[in-house]
Amino acid sequence: xxxxxxxxxxxxxxxxxxxxxxxxxxxxxxxxxxxxxxxxxxxxxxxxxxxxxxxxxxxxxxxxxxxxxxxxxxxxxxxxxxxxxxxxxxxxxxxxxxxxxxxxxxxxxxxxxxxxxxxxxxxxxxxxxxxxxxxxxxxxxxxxxxxxxxxxxxxxxxxxxxxxxxxxxxxxxxxxxxxxxxxxxxxxxxxxxxxxxxxxxxxxxxxxxxxxxxxxxxxxxxxxxxxxxxxxxxxxxxxxxxxxxxxxxxxxxxxxxxxxxxxxxxxxxxxxxxxxxxxxxxxxxxxxxxxxxxxxx
Numbered sequence: 001x002x003x004x005x006x007x008x009x010x011x012x013x014x015x016x017x018x019x020x021x022x023x024x025x026x027x028x029x030x031x032x033x034x035x036x037x038x039x040x041x042x043x044x045x046x047x048x049x050x051x052x053x054x055x056x057x058x059x060x061x062x063x064x065x066x067x068x069x070x071x072x073x074x075x076x077x078x079x080x081x082x083x084x085x086x087x088x089x090x091x092x093x094x095x096x097x098x099x100x101x102x103x104x105x106x107x108x109x110x111x112x113x114x115x116x117x118x119x120x121x122x123x124x125x126x127x128x129x130x131x132x133x134x135x136x137x138x139x140x141x142x143x144x145x146x147x148x149x150x151x152x153x154x155x156x157x158x159x160x161x162x163x164x165x166x167x168x169x170x171x172x173x174x175x176x177x178x179x180x181x182x183x184x185x186x187x188x189x190x191x192x193x194x195x196x197x198x199x200x201x202x203x204x205x206x207x208x209x210x211x212x213x214x215x216x217x218x219x220x221x222x223x224x225x226x227x228x229x230x231x232x233x234x235x236x237x238x239x240x241x242x243x244x245x246x247x248x249x250x251x252x253x254x255x256x257x258x259x260x261x262x263x264x265x266x267x268x269x270x271x272x273x274x275x276x277x278x279x280x281x282x283x284x285x286x287x288x289x290x291x292x293x294x295x296x297x
Contacts, residue, residue, distance in 0.1 A: 013064055016028070023052045027057065031046075031076070035080050035083075039077050043069050078222040079222065082195060082196070082220070113238050113248045121234075130259045132187055133256065133260050134260060137213075138164040138187070139158065139187045140166050140186060140187070140189070142170050144192075147193040149246065150250060150253060151167065152167055154191065179206060179210060180206075182212065185212075185213075188212050189215045190217070192223050196224055196225070208228040215229065215230065217235070218235075220237075235249045235252045
């Protein structure tokens with residue numbers, strides 16, 4: 001029987017525990033036993049909880065392979081986020097706070113998330129993903145549960161930019177059929193958000209076996225679909241959300257679509273003119289001229 005795979009952070013602590021000082025071991029044992037408390041602590045608070053110095057905390061973090069305390073804290077956040085149930089999240093969310101407080105907190109947290117996205121992502125890595133999306137090959141965009149909303153938006157937006165886009169649900173078993181008969185040069189984009197549906201993991205494994213190009217867009221380095229990816233982008237949340245934090249991912253998707261559009265040249269106008277003609281002929285979208293047959297002055 002194989003041993004269950006540990007989260008990378010917990011594995012790092014477990015592998016390093018034997019070589020740590022006695023105070024370092026106290027820190028390691030506290031973090032692994034009380035991750036939901038430790039994740040919200042500053043270096044000072046963690047030091048006080050374990051009755052060690054802040055310098056010991058800094059040395060501990062460096063000793064298990066993290067350059068900065070913020071990097072360690074993000075890894076711990078990802079671990080805790082993956083493990084939390086809906087009931088756990090309800091306890092953290094503080095639903096008893098006044099509505100105005102929750103509103104301001106929600107906006108502030110999303111601003112933090114966007115700032116982290118702005119600082120963390122490598123433009124060259126993003127451009128490499130755009131290069132893949134710009135190939136003259138079919139693209140299949142897949143999501144499940146919360147991530148299906150983001151996958152649908154990405155697929156819908158890309159249909160306004162280029163041809164051969166198909167949006168699919170990870171929960172729909174016919175997705176396996178479509179991927180199996182898809183051309184070998186197809187590009188598959190899987191959007192995955194915590195708590196990572198197993199169906200997306202199975203589809204990632206299938207795409208890898210079929211030899212198609214897999215792009216994974218996710219919210220954490222702990223996403224289990226990443227092991228199958230040829231290219232990936234991570235829009236990590238700085239805070240632990242109650243139900244989800246789609247803002248960083250939707251912003252990243254907007255960039256990818258806009259960058260893809262900028263590379264289409266004259267073909268973009270031809271593609272969009274064809275769409276607009278179809279909208280007009282089939283009365284798809286509201287037009288102000290439809291009001292009593294007159295355009296308002």
